[in-house]
Amino acid sequence: MRMLVRNLSVVHYKQLKAGADSDRSLHFFINFLESNGCLVCEKPSHTEGTSAEEVENPVQDAVETEEDTCEEEMDIEHPFLMLSTSASKMSTKKIMEEAGLHRKHTTNSPLLQGFRSYLEKKYAKSGIKHEVDNVSRWLHFVNPNEPSTSCIHNIERSMEFFRVIGASAASRATARNYMSGVKKFIAYVTSEDQLLEEDPSLRGSIQNFLKSMTEAQKSICRGASKKNSVGRRCTNPRECQEVLKLANHYFAELIDRANARNELEERDMTSVLFYLEALLILQHLQRPSVIQHMTVQQWLERKQYKSRSTDSARAAVITVKAGAQHMVVLNEVEEMWFDTYFRFIRLTFIKRIANGDKGYFFVSSKGSKIQNPTTDVHRFQERFNACLSTGKEALHFFEKVVTCESSLEDQELIKIYLRADFKGIESNHTQYMRAAMRVSELQRTWEEPSNSRDGQVPGTLKEKMSEKEISYKKIENMFKVELDSKGPTVKQCCEVSEMHAKYCYDRWRRQQIKCRMDAVIAHYKHEKPNLSQVYNYLRLKGWVKNVPSVEEILLHWEAREQPRREDNDG
DNA sequence: TACCCGTGATCGGCGCTAAA
DNA sequence: TTTAGCGCCGATCACGGGTA
Incomplete structure (x- = not known):
């Protein structure tokens, strides 16, 4: 349904009616779409009155109706998610059909048969039929007369196909499926000498085709991510x-259930994990690397701390070595949460990994080390439709807002917590414990002053973003990124934009390094060079600055050559 | 068949620091 | 003081598995 709203401006009444389970949900659909700026065409006049009168607040109404039966669904973010998906599926298919995206060639043709056996040999898995069908639809869209490799020459029409899919009712995943199928088809064509001999110009077109496809892929993904990033950004x-x-509330319930030895569902277990990651990053302002590197051993060796002040608060202190040393200070409740995660959830995850427990405290649902805690937190925020914030932002707003509003005593504690290196922590252990607990408390209890500045941040951020891009474009125009061109100095970048000078300067350098790396790889495209060959080639070129390293070049050579070679083998 | 979800890999931005 | 290099963090991509 969300896809419909995002992607459609005009929806046929008949399509909605066909998909709706009842008149009530039909009215709800119409009202909802119209309230989101869509036009429902060919709608009988009588529905207008009823939709407005009977469903005064359609969204709310739907929630109430459905809540009776779905009380246990924890992850309902939007009321319309609760409705039957049949309508959206029906419309999606119909719309794609009408756009001519579902018409295809018969898969009996030699070309498609060849492609099929190529996939069977190379991938030996199910789902091949769908891939062949998808490719067949693309071939039909470009050339309805016959399935032919000549479609590869018609880049414009092919890109139109992906664009229509991307922009139609189908999701990003659908477009991705189609693109992945077509890419495999291209790999198949590249591997068939006979096809290349029949049409020698194919080689050139294939390169251009792939280039355009990468661009199209990027633009579809960008479009989707822009559409998806409707999440609110934090401002305090x-x-x-x-x-x-x-x-x-949900988390506390999960902890209770886990402690009562009730089995948790997969989504519940990852929620507990994500909550603890978010707690450390967003409230305790710990670095993501602390989550990645914290070990079971460190957890088991945690120390207990008891404040000597009047509140006599207790805390558990975990020393984590993640590059530098860090200290995680948990209050009693948080320690219990960690313990529950450790004893029940981590244990379940760790059983799934074949090559044994590596001893990391936080593990993914597959039992392996957490690769990107930021992503986990982001997913968790999306799951709850919460403001999207990263650790950096949490720290930024803490420093900018909480610190300024705190008493002098608290400001001292905050300074100790945020600036402390491990030596500092060791020299004044008690002070650091107090600071850690105070920071966590300040974070938990911060309240927005009534005169806060609403809406300032997103606007300025947006403006800054475009300024940045403009600045770089200016630099790029002044200093073309070429193999032997001379780049701008930081000073010259400053003249364009003082604020974004470093950014422009770095970006330009990176572009040139990449450009040079591509050139070297292209030079040795047939056979992998050895270290001294690359070294000599670089010396011959006389590049002094922005030179890619020999190791990096060899590494990238392999990475780029691998798919080509695999294709040729298959 | 389209789509969702989880995960690891990769890329780009940026701060820090040593070398020139 | 400027420049170049390095490493961390966060965003995005790519892929496989599962499911309605």
Whole structure:
């Protein structure tokens, strides 16, 4: 349904009616679409009155109706997600059919048969039929008369196909499926000498085709991500931690269930994991690397700390070695949460990994080391439709807002917590414990002053983004990124934009390094060079600055050659 | 068949620091 | 003081598995 709303401006009444389970949901669909700026065409006049009168607040109404039966669904973010998906599926298919995207050639043709056996040999898995069908639809779209490799020459029409899929009712995943199928088809054509001999100009077109396809892929993904990134960005400390507040009740219930030895569902277990990651990053302001590197051993060796002040608060202290040393200070409740995760959820995850427990405290649902805690937190925020914030942002707003509003005593503690290196921590252990607990408390209890500056941040951020891009474009125009061209100095970048000078300077250098790396790889495209060959080639070129390293070139040579070679083998 | 979800890999931005 | 290189972090991509 969300796809419909995002992608469609005009929806046929008949399509909605065909998909709706009842009159009530039909009215809901119409009202909802119209309230989101869509036009429902060929709608009988009587529906207009009823939709407005009977469903005064369609969204709310739908929630109430469905809630009776779906009370246990925890992850319902939007009421329309609760409705039957049949309508959206029906419309999606019909719309794609009408756009001519579902028409295809018979798969009996020699070309498609050849492609099929290529896939069978190379991938030996199910789903081949779908890939052949997808490719057949693309071939039909470009040339309805016959399935032919000549379609590769018609890049414009092919890109039109992907564009229509990307922009139609289908999702990004659909477009991706089609593109992946077509890419495999191209690999198949490249591997068939006979096809290349029949049409010698194919080689050139294939390169251009792939280039355009990468661009199209990027643009579809960009489009999708722009559409998807409707999530709110945070503007203050409370919003940075919003997900913790929103998920807290659900999380507490999961912890209770786990402690009562009730089996948790997969999504529930990952939610517990994500919550703890978010807690450390957003509330405790710990670096993501702490999550990645914290070990079971460190957890088991945690120390207990008891404050001597009047509140006599207790805390558990975990020393984590992640490059530098870090300290995680948990209050009693948080320690219990970690313990529950460790004893029940981590244990379940760790059983799934074939090559044994590596001893990391936080593990993915497959039992392996967490690769990107930021992504986990982001997914968790999306799951709860919470403000999207990263650790960096949480730290930024904490420093900018909470610190300024705190008492002098607190400001001192904050300084100790944020600036402390491990030596500092060791020299004044008690002070650091106090600081850690205070920071966590300040984060938890921060309240927005009534005169806060609403809406300033997103606007300026947006403006800054475009300024940045413009600045770089200016630099790029002044200093063309070529193999032997001379780049701008930081000073020259400053003249264009003082604020973005470093960014432009770095970006330009990186572009040139990449450009040079491509050139070397292209030079040795038939056979992998050895170290001294690359070294000599670089010396011959006389590049002094922005020179890619020999190791890097060899590494990239292999990475780029691998798919080509595999294709030729297959 | 389209789509969702989880995960690891990769890329780009940026801060820090040593060398020139 | 400027430049070049390095490493961390976050965003995005790519892929496979699962499911309605």
